[in-house]
Amino acid sequence: MSSPQSRTSLVIGLLGEHIRSSLAAPLQEGEGAAQGRSLAYRLIDAAELGLGLGLDAAGDVLAWAVRLGFDGLNVTHPFKNVVVDLVDELSPEATALGAVNTVVIRDGRTVGHNTDWNGFASGLSATLPQAKGRDAVLLGAGGAGVAVGYGALRAGVRHLRVVDTDRVRAEAVVERLVAALGPGRATVHSDVATALDGAGGLIQATPVGMTGVPGMPLDPLLVDPGQWVAEIIYFPLETELVHAVRARGCATMTGGAMAVFQHAAAYELFTGERADAARMAAHFTRLTGLDVLGGTTPTPTGEPTAVGHAS
Secondary structure, three states, X not given: OOOHHHOOEEEEEEEEOOOXXXXXXXXXXXXXXXXOOEEEEEEEEHHHHOOOOOXXXXXXXXXXXXHOOOOEEEEOOOOOOOHHHOOOEEOHHHHHHOOOOEEEEEOOEEEEEOOHHHHHHHHHHHHOHHHOOOEEEEEOOOOOHHHHHHHHHHOOOOEEEEEOOOHXXXXXXXHHHHHXXXXXXXXXXXXXXXXXXXXXXXXXXXXXXXXXXXXXXXXXXXXXXXXXXXEOOOOOOOOHHHHHHHHOOOOEEOHHHHHHHHHHHHHHHHHOOOOOHHHHHHHHHHHHOOXXXXXXXXXXXXXXXXXXOOO
């Protein structure tokens, strides 16, 4: 079978629920076109298709993707943790994080990867370089929390203070981060106000503020003007929290920055070619009107993983 580098036509899918507003298709197809590839990107919305939301549904989609000649799948909520048990092989990062958001299909075999972590790490480095060497608060230990926390620590955050309404869930995230990166890199905190004291900034990883979940996950007055805030939500493009803390003078990162680098990393896995993150960011701006990198020159964090091989 030909290598991805030698092929000019690929078929990729996105498996998730309520994904019609996703910008994955134009970002991936646009980068493919810029590199002379015909990349067809298909949305597989489990809710719209009535597929169900569990292991069986994900397994059926993955099996059909292999049979129909797909080159890979992006995976989003609520299937990231389920797919871990369905692929033939996992990358070290996907194993450490317990979640898969990118599946590469080669010669009938499936390899699960996680680009959430380096998407966040690259976005943080590009937009909030002052985060490096300081403690940060991770608010939210749900599905995205461990990958975002891992990315923050890999990007140079010194220590993570993890806060969640469910202490057991926060402890599970800390346990994974310590196992992956060593002792002393993360601890559980029960109160966000106390956790913010002396921290460099806040990583907002709860669903509060996304479309359909209005509001803010904390009182923005708890965040000092000298602290930064990194948001992972990109629908809406700028959350209430981002607007509120920016008005107080805080530097911010929106979820769009993570999305751009996340898809750049996935593109590299699917095609075996380095994506132009600056070009993808410019495409994101044309699609949304939002300059997610604020004029910075993007430098992706983490080397692209060899396609079809868990490095």
